[in-house]
Amino acid sequence: MLLKSALFVAYAFGCAVVSVAANNGSTTTHNTSTEVDVNDKGTTLRILAGSVSDLFVLEFTPDSTPPRLDLKHHFPDVIRNAAFPWITRHPNNNNLFVVANDNHDEGELSSFSYDDNSGNLTLLDRVLSKGSCAHIAVSPDGGYVHIASLYSNGNGSNGAIVPIDPRTGKFGKVDIPDFLNFGGYELQPGQLNASQLLRHPHHWTFHPFLPVAYLSDLGADLVRRYQIVSPGQLAPLEPIQQRIASGPRRSIIHPAGMAIYTLHEIDSTLSVGKIDVNTPYGNVTVMQEGIDMLPPGSNLSANVFQGSEFQLSTDGRFLYAGSRNNTAPPSGTSNKDPIAIFSVSQNGTYIERIDVVETDLW
Incomplete structure (x- = not known):
């Protein structure tokens, strides 16, 4: 979709x-x-x-x-x-x-x-969130809002x-x-001063049946993992290391719960991690990384493209990943930002790019 x-x-x-x-x-x-x-x-x-x-x-x-x-x-x-x-x-x-x-x-x-019947929109409450919000997600139990602040x-x-x-x-x-x-945050060798001078929590997601929350940190090149001890109460787990200077922006979980996908803003790539659902908190092994989202011949200089957003189809068979800020398109092409389309294996642990569609969306 x-x-x-x-x-x-x-x-x-x-x-x-x-x-x-x-x-x-x-x-x-x-x-x-x-x-x-x-x-x-x-x-x-x-x-x-x-x-x-x-x-x-x-x-x-x-x-x-x-x-x-x-x-x-x-x-x-x-x-x-x-x-x-x-x-x-x-x-x-x-x-x-x-x-x-x-x-x-x-x-x-x-x-x-x-x-929906009257069309009325009613403000219920407001609160300072103590940070510049990049993303919010409501916990699976519905009782807590989790905020990622840049x-x-x-x-x-x-x-x-x-x-x-x-x-x-x-x-x-x-x-x-x-x-x-x-x-x-102290920059690691190879990281970008402009984009990774600070840790940048960017996106929360939750495992569909394990008590685990994930927080993508664009600045630290990590997908942080947390045990959900009880609703609203977390405890740190071992994070998932991503490629240096990749900038993990978003992560989503396959409906089967056996794979986590991460979109990287800085280098416009994807990674796939296999989740061991037989361990209490889903130990993760990175299976694929550096999966290109851009059309052939694209300028790969940092921040020419920026990986922006991705979604799984409702049946989990396809993944759609977008990039934005295309200031240097391939020679002979127009300045249109791409959406890459990937097929997804049945258990979700392997993806393969099948097409790239140029759009005017971003």
Whole structure:
């Protein structure tokens, strides 16, 4: 579903609607509550999209001719101090949305309810998130929001955990355990001063059945692993080392739980780790790394391309990975950013690139 890497920071919802995420060039979410094939006749996607200050409800009808994207509701000035807000949907309360922004050191976390019948959007709560948010994810039990913050008060970065009441949308006290409070960082040989001067927690994800949370750290070239001791309580595990100067931005888990995929921003590559589900916390062995996402002949200089976002198809058979900021396309091609398409083995532990599609999305 290429729509999952499309135009806005967004989340889809409502009756007879696919739950999808879309992108504005900065962040997306991959948590979904309902999956419907967009080729099904009569499918309508209602999408909650965020801009710098506004929220929008869009309605997408993929089987019309041509496909239609219409504005249904516009809510101005409901997001404060936001550069690229991240929107995620609560896994248990379909009308509850959490929005984070990344525009200032303190950051802000907001919760909203949306009434699909009336179209009303209601602010439920706001709290300072104690960091410039890159991504948020609601814990599998629905009781906590996990935040990945790129920096905080100019002094590094953190991974905050915030209780949320799924009935009321109210937040509890923001907690930053010592092991999630990342201060200064000493560059390792080969790392980039501009992108990796600080640790940069960038994305949370959770294993589908093991008590493990993963935090991609773009600055340290690590995918950090944490035992979920109890809801909202984590304990560090051995991290997954990534290639130096690769910049791990996002990680996702195969539905079978036996593989973790990581997208790298700096060198526009993917890695695949095999998860041993017979160990208590899923020991990981890297099986593939440096898997190229770019078209043949691309300029591979750092930050010409930037790996941005990826998604698995709902059946786990295909992986779609996008890159942005294509300032030096291959000779004879237009300045269009690519989405690479990979086939995925049955257990998820091996991927193979089958196509690269150039787009105008980023």
